Amino acid sequence: MKRLTSSRSTTQALCLVVLCAVGSELLAAYADSTGDVPALLFAVVFFGALYGAPALLAREVVRRAGWGWPSLLLLALALGIAQACLIDQSLFSENYYGYEGWAESRQAAYIPVFSISAGQAYNFIIGHVIFSFGAPIALAEAWRPDRARRSWLGPVGIAVAVVAYIGAALLIASDPESQSASTSQFITSAVLVIVCIAAAWYVGRAAGRAKASTLPDQASIKPFPIFAMTFVPALLLASDVFGESWSGFVFNTAITALVGAFVWWRARRQDWSVHHTAAVALAFLICRGMLAFTYFPLAGEVEPIAKYTHNIVMLVVAVAGWFALRPSWGNHSKS
Numbered sequence: 576m577k578r579l580t581s582s583r584s585t586t587q588a589l590c591l592v593v594l595c596a597v598g599s600e601l602l603a604a605y606a607d608s609t610g611d612v613p614a615l616l617f618a619v620v621f622f623g624a625l626y627g628a629p630a631l632l633a634r635e636v637v638r639r640a641g642w643g644w645p646s647l648l649l650l651a652l653a654l655g656i657a658q659a660c661l662i663d664q665s666l667f668s669e670n671y672y673g674y675e676g677w678a679e680s681r682q683a684a685y686i687p688v689f690s691i692s693a694g695q696a697y698n699f700i701i702g703h704v705i706f707s708f709g710a711p712i713a714l715a716e717a718w719r720p721d722r723a724r725r726s727w728l729g730p731v732g733i734a735v736a737v738v739a740y741i742g743a744a745l746l747i748a749s750d751p752e753s754q755s756a757s758t759s760q761f762i763t764s765a766v767l768v769i770v771c772i773a774a775a776w777y778v779g780r781a782a783g784r785a786k787a788s789t790l791p792d793q794a795s796i797k798p799f800p801i802f803a804m805t806f807v808p809a810l811l812l813a814s815d816v817f818g819e820s821w822s823g824f825v826f827n828t829a830i831t832a833l834v835g836a837f838v839w840w841r842a843r844r845q846d847w848s849v850h851h852t853a854a855v856a857l858a859f860l861i862c863r864g865m866l867a868f869t870y871f872p873l874a875g876e877v878e879p880i881a882k883y884t885h886n887i888v889m890l891v892v893a894v895a896g897w898f899a900l901r902p903s904w905g906n907h908s909k910s
Contacts, residue, residue: 584722584725584726584727584728585727585732587715587718587719587722587727588631588715588727588728588732590715590718591627591630591631591634591711591712591715592623592627592628592630592631593619593623593627593892594627594711594714594715594892594896595622595623595626595627595630595707595708595711596618596619596620596621596622596623596626596627597619597711597889597892597893598626598706598707598710598711598860598863598893599622599625599626599703599706599707600618600622600626601615601618601619601622601885601889602706602860602863602864602867602889602890602892602893603706603863603867604867604872604882604885604886604889605674605867605870605872605873605874606872606873606874606875607872607874607875607876607877609872609877609881609882609885610877610878610880610881610882610884610885611881615885621743622743623739624739624740624742624743625658625740625743625744625747626658626703626707626708627711628735628736628737628739628740628743629654629708629736629740630651630654630707630708630711630712631727631728631732631736632728632733632736632737632740633647633650633651633654633708633712634647634712634716634727635726635727635728635733635736636650637650637775637779638724638725638726638727639726640779641724641779642775642778642779642780642782643779643782644842644852645775645778645779645782646775646776646778646779646782647709647712647775648704648709649771649772649774649775649778650771650772650775651703651704651707651708651709652700652704652771653767653768653769653771653772653775654703654707654708655699655700655701655702655703655704655707655708656700656764656767656768656771657764657768658699658703658707659696659699659700659703660756660760660761660764660767661748661756661761661764661765661768662744662747662748662753663747663748663750663752663753664748664753664754664755664756664761665695665699665753665755666691666692666695666696666699666700667690667691667755667756667757667760668752668755669681669755671752671755672752672874673874674873674874675873675874676873677873680692680694680695680818680819681695683818683819683820683821683823684819684820684821684823684824689760690757690760692819693821693824694818694819694820694821694823694824694827695819697824697827697828698819701831705859706859706860706863709856710856710857710859710860711856713849713852713853713855713856713899714853714856714857714860714896714899715899716849716852716853717849717850717852717853717899717900718898718899720848720849720850723849796846796851798848798850798851798853798854798900799854799900801841801851801854801855802854802855802857802858802900804837805834805838805854805855805858805859806858806861806862808830808833808834809834809858809859809861809862810862810865810866811830812827812830812831812859812862813859813862813863813865813866814866815827834855838852838855849899850899850900853896853899853900854900856896856899857893857896857897857899857900860893860896861890861893861894863893864886864889864890864893864894865890867886867889867890868883868886
């Protein structure tokens with residue numbers, strides 16, 4: 576039985592790693608690797624290390640400590656800031672890898688005193704919180720809700736995740752394109768990461784150990800209405816209606832705040848379960864996958880057939896999260 580439990584945890588952890596790679600980079604289909612099978616296979620491994628490994632570690636810390644989603648999201652925020660400001664430093668780049676429209680996007684909501692774009696700050700950092708870490712974790716936990724609040728990694732798994740994350744992060748950080756931050760920007764970003772980690776600890780300790788989720792069958796509202804209510808605002812955010820201008824920044828921030836407030840209010844009810852959290856996550860992932868059909872990669876030349884095949888495959892991977900909304904999924908066999 577112990578070996579079976581270990582096998583299930585390993586499978587669940589590997590699924591999370593793959594979903595982090597898809598949600599963070601591949602679902603949006605913006606790079607020249609779009610539709611290139613060998614490049615995509617490498618990307619799954621590399622981005623799995625860069626995003627999936629820290630997602631596993633953040634989740635492990637939170638679940639072992641018995642904290643809840645507020646602490647997990649704060650750790651995801653720390654990871655998002657670290658990625659955009661310390662590792663690839665894209666938030667401070669004037670023309671990152673020559674991506675089309677980068678400079679124009681940066682100037683649209685530019686903040687001279689910080690030498691960053693407000694729109695890019697929202698898209699990069701909040702984007703990582705949602706797509707690289709939060710949504711994949713929510714779906715992976717809901718696939719086996721009986722293990723949602725348990726540890727998935729042993730000492731070896733933790734060591735592998737740490738080495739994988741550090742290795743991938745150092746490879747990115749050593750690239751000249753990822754060395755755009757000034758000394759003050761780097762130090763400020765590092766302080767913000769530490770503040771987020773400290774806040775996660777404080778919030779987790781203050782709230783006490785997280786309560787186990789009520790069984791989905793007892794919920795007064797099923798996950799599907801939550802998905803439907805989240806889908807429209809998630810689609811508006813994915814559509815980037817006002818672009819990365821100041822209007823877009825204000826609009827996107829307001830919509831995100833409203834969705835967050837709704838989830839926070841609804842999650843305080845006793846009948847909120849891991850399936851409801853997964854419904855919110857799935858809405859964001861599907862919207863991002865759908866909007867990827869409306870543009871071509873920002874760098875390189877990609878043939879239409881390869882591009883749309885890529886979009887379909889990645890969207891199918893995201894839609895597989897639909898199983899996370901089914902109350903019976905993962906409950907028929909207790910580990």
